[in-house]
Amino acid sequence: MKLRERLEGKRMLLTGVTGFVGEALLHRILRDLPDTHVVALVRRKGSLSGRSRMEQVLNKPIFEQVRERYAGDLSALLDARVTVLEGDLSDVPALPNDLDIVIHCAGDVSFDPPINQAFQTNVLGTEQLLRRILDSGSNAHYVHVSTAYVSGRRRGAIPEGPVEHDADWRTEAHWGLAMRDRIEETSRAPGVLAKLRRAAERDHLRAGPITSAQDTERRRKEWVDKKLVEAGGERARSLGWTDVYTFTKALGERVVEEVGAPLPVTIMRPSIIESALETPFPGWIEGFKMAEPLILAYGRGELPEFPASPDSQCDVVPVDHVVNATLAAASVLPEPGTPAYFQVTSGARNPLIFARLFDLIREYFDKNPFDMGERGAVRLPIWRFPGGERVERTLVLGERAHKAADFLVTHAPRGDRVRKLARELDQQQRRLDFLRRYHDLYRAYLETELVFTDDNTWALFHGLDPEDQREFSFDITTFDWHYYLVELHCPAVTESMRKYDVIRRRRGRSAPQVAKQLPQGEGIVAAFDMDGTLLSSNVVETYLWLRMPELDGQGRAREVGALLRRMPGFLNAERKDRGRFLRAVYRRYAGADFQELERLVDDSLSQHVLERVSAAALRRVREHRAAGHRTVLITGAIRPLTRPLEPLFDEIIAADLAIDDRGRCTGFLTRPPLVGEARAAWLRRFALQNDFDLAKSYAYADSHSDLPMLRAVGRPVAVSPDVTLWREARKGRWPVEDWKTSSSVSRLTLPGANGGSSS
Incomplete structure (x- = not known):
């Protein structure tokens, strides 16, 4: 039976439709599964209702073909194909009792969110969604989009099955939420406040005590957020995970296995999701994912070295492969209490190592360099892969040198030359901050020694009708990395930056000026x-x-x-x-x-x-x-x-x-x-x-x-x-x-x- 027939007449609840994977999933359903109805859980944002936000999504270029079927009438499209359910994972509304499939792909996808936010979204939000499904009385097939990296800091082959660990999700969630109050209380302790106040006064006392006080409070809030991030990261690493993201996603899976036991459950584990291979169109991507900031920084000459092992795998999959595999898995009903696991990855059958990734990205920028105006093309760094420890030492030396130089500049007599030096130091600071952030976030991923097996996913693909295998392909062996990275991905992720550079050169680098013609009026x-x-x-x-x-x-x-x-x-x-x-x-x-x-x-x-x-x-x-x-x-x-x-x-x-x-x-x-x-x-x-x-x-x-x-x-x-x-x-x-x-x-x-x- 073909995929369209398996999903014909199904009512499918989607979460996360305003995100990257959710949007691609919605597009695929509306375009290619004409008899499948979507129920979209969309939260209100400011003055925008859930329906208004859905209209914004459907107004995007990738939905043009879908809109044309309804003569561009969004109301008609929504009435026919989409039911908008306004709500949030922190407050899931009552769900209809006629749902056939629930695909949960919403979640906090940053690697370093504050610990309370990560638990609220990835763990407790999942629990609440599952309980709402059970309360509705429907026996919906629950499909949970997780990540392959829930395996943590293991080595070797990672099977498609439950992750073995002893962490209790209820205890950890209770602790994670309580950390907000504990850290907030600590931030108001005299010692912490005194340190923050002195730092604020060093910068702002000349402007006045209230200005200093306002900056002290800003620093206190930043301190709270930083400590919440640190708390999550340390707890995750202490239990064997790379960061709080993978930690809470793993606990979210345990919630699915326990709370969702009465339901048919499928868990999807994609690796690093990047731009589309074919659908909606080759190279389609929205926002910056994991690799894009690094690619852009390298192309602009701002990533002098990389703390990766050259022979470690960089496990990347196109977003349309993830969408197609998810729809295929949603069409196959597992037995309640026996979750099905599918890892959508590339390492087992089409491996890409970091040394090869570097060669391909360098090849692209050699042929298509960023134009830096009068300075000409960017000079690309050559990565030697010296190892994380050496990169860390170089980074620390750079941070110390910058701090000393910045002190001298801020205490030097004012003038054009001093402001020019300050501008250069600020640019260097942004580069150092970027390197520090991505070195700390990604180092564990850059030195991995694991391979995700995908036997279940491979069997799922070969169980499809031959026509579906072509139209809804997720066979990772069918493309080569040179084509994907050099011809599709790099052009897609650099397009917006190239447009920005053109606009910036037209405007010049000067700061905005006062309008030549001042407004007339007596009230000024x-x-x-x-x-x-x-x-x-x-x-x-x-x-x-x-x-x-x-x-x-x-x-x-x-x-x-x-x-x-x-x-x-x-x-x-x-x-x-x-x-x-x-x-x-x-x-x-x-x-x-x-x-x-x-x-x-x-x-x-x-x-x-x-x-x-x-x-x-x-x-x-x-x-x-x-x-x-x-x-x-x-x-x-x-x-x-x-x-x-x-x-x-x-x-x-x-x-x-x-x-x-x-x-x-x-x-x-x-x-x-x-x-x-x-x-x-x-x-x-x-x-x-x-x-x-x-x-x-x-x-x-x-x-x-x-x-x-x-x-x-x-x-x-x-x-x-x-x-x-x-x-x-x-x-x-x-x-x-x-x-x-x-x-x-x-x-x-x-x-x-x-x-x-x-x-």
Whole structure:
């Protein structure tokens, strides 16, 4: 009997239809099994109902032929062929009692999920689905899609049968779920929080305590997730599995064997599932599976070595072979209480070793290299397969060197060269993170010494009608690896990256820029920082501008010497708390005549200040004013220094020096300097009082300490930023601009007492 006839009139429940295997399975049924009806378990996602998500799946190109049979009417297609059952494995709804077959191919397929998630999906989700089938009263044939790697870290031939182990799935599941609460509790312990807080403050204290606190909480959540992953991995390895994925999939099989005993049960064990050989079309793949990140990294020259044994097997199967074998197994009813096992693998009959895999991938990229623009074609690394231990040592050395280099860059004076070095270091960090992740995840798979037997699968295939053997083939011996990898798989997985490279080259590597035409309107604020943003200056420089003209030669030397002695303390204060740094500098104004400071600015410094303002900055301020925006200068500089800029701004917020009854500066301020989070708070209150829309407003700043102000608006711009702010801007896709002072203006030039200058 042919496969269509065996499955004719069957009602088949599918889980995981929005995933890779589930989608391919759904396509095969709808296209080639016209008398089989699908009941799809689809969970709601946000505002999208289960039916809406199913419509999204059916709108994909591979279903075009199926849609044409219903004149493109998705509702008609769904009504005729698919019943959508909204639900999730964590909350399986009541199932209909007329199901003939259930194919369960949903699950957490990442190798390192948090332990609680892995158990919830792969173990308890399977249990709940089985109990719902039993509760429905149907005697459905339950087909469970597992993985060949449930065998764990065994060696030699792996049979098609139950995995021998003593792990109790109930005990382990209870422990796995409880770990979430335990680790959450530990994450709030004083020692852990103190360590996380100190790390956050090292990076963000200059921006303010709330910014540091927010980053501390982010780090705590990441710590929880990391520990949950580590807990699962260690428990799995302690029991002989490679990772928590294979561990929970093995326990899921034990659930099937126990809870599903009253039902006819089949367990499918595919190995590494990759792109299609024929159906839906040659090379079809969705998303990145196990091999794709490694193939792409090698093709881009970012995978210098591989921790695999060259003679170990890489067991890969095309997705359509898995789908065809699953449908064939679903059509054969086993006896209840005696599960049937089928391993859909390649190693026993068409082995592929890693040395051969490397040769084929290199051959493809030799002929079809990635084009890196001006740098030309990528230079491909040659793998020597030195072994996992040596690769690990090389990786550790690279991580240590990167950490030292990154410390130097983040503490270096800002500039184009420093930001370029930071960009290169960030690229290196991504490569190191990639290598670390895949080295840790895949090493156990890359040094395996096992072969999956497939005698049951082989017999299943030869039990098919000859026509079905051609149309629903899963004979792994019928194709060669050169054709599959070089002609189909590599072109398929590199296609999207090649398209992205073309788009990236067209756009250029520059960061997004502020629109040339600013939006018109009165409800918009444009807030500007001064030192380092509008002016190529800093607080110490501007202090010298005001103090040097009134001193003679010896006085200048003493003042500069005193500042140099204080500079380490200034720098330390500035890194930790910009407000404290400003207060320390402004103490040196004690005894100065305030009116004389203002006169000095008006008579001697105005031209010098305006010469230090970037021409690009002047244009931007004027553009905002012409667009009807309220321009605001928010600076930690003392107010007299802002007098030359008054015509440019509607509001100026500056540091006000306290004055005694003789008109002399006391060395204190009238209120705390507006820095870090205080700037953001002022801007929010200003917008609220004057009915401005911060979501449409702009902020321009150069320092990481201004991060809260930049985050307070919808259109932040980083101007000649320090490395930390530059990295935040790249994360947020903020525009990054360089506003440079004219090259004719020297930073070593100080204004003279009579309007001239001195060096």
